[in-house]
Amino acid sequence: xxxxxxxxxxxxxxxxxxxxxxxxxxxxxxxxxxxxxxxxxxxxxxxxxxxxxxxxxxxxxxxxxxxxxxxxxxxxxxxxxxxxxxxxxxxxxxxxxxxxxxxxxxxxxxxxxxx
Numbered sequence: 792x793x794x795x796x797x798x799x800x801x802x803x804x805x806x807x808x809x810x811x812x813x814x815x816x817x818x819x820x821x822x823x824x825x826x827x828x829x830x831x832x833x834x835x836x837x838x839x840x841x842x843x844x845x846x847x848x849x850x851x852x853x854x855x856x857x858x859x860x861x862x863x864x865x866x867x868x869x870x871x872x873x874x875x876x877x878x879x880x881x882x883x884x885x886x887x888x889x890x891x892x893x894x895x896x897x898x899x900x901x902x903x904x905x906x
Contacts, residue, residue: 851888851900858883858895 837843852861861883862868868883868890875881881892890900 847902849887849902851902852890852897854897854899856897858892861890861897 850865852865856864858881865885868885870884872882872884878893880898883890883892884903888900888902891898
């Protein structure tokens, strides 16, 4: 040795590693939600192995709207799918988009291929 030593950092415990991973994932999700929540809409198109994101101006319900608000603003859906899972997730299909609810609140609205 040449008189200098490098201190070795202690290994992270599994709990610390999991906390860091969850923190990073939560931060990334917050950034993506901020980007997604902007005024511009987008449509994801998947054909074969290629995925493209295209701008979309199709009006859709906003996250957090209730089922009653969606039906009041957009009318009755073409199809109401039964809730599945816990918490219950429900899908309503309209011409051009589908709305996904957790319990009674919109969690996402996506453009569908028939638009």
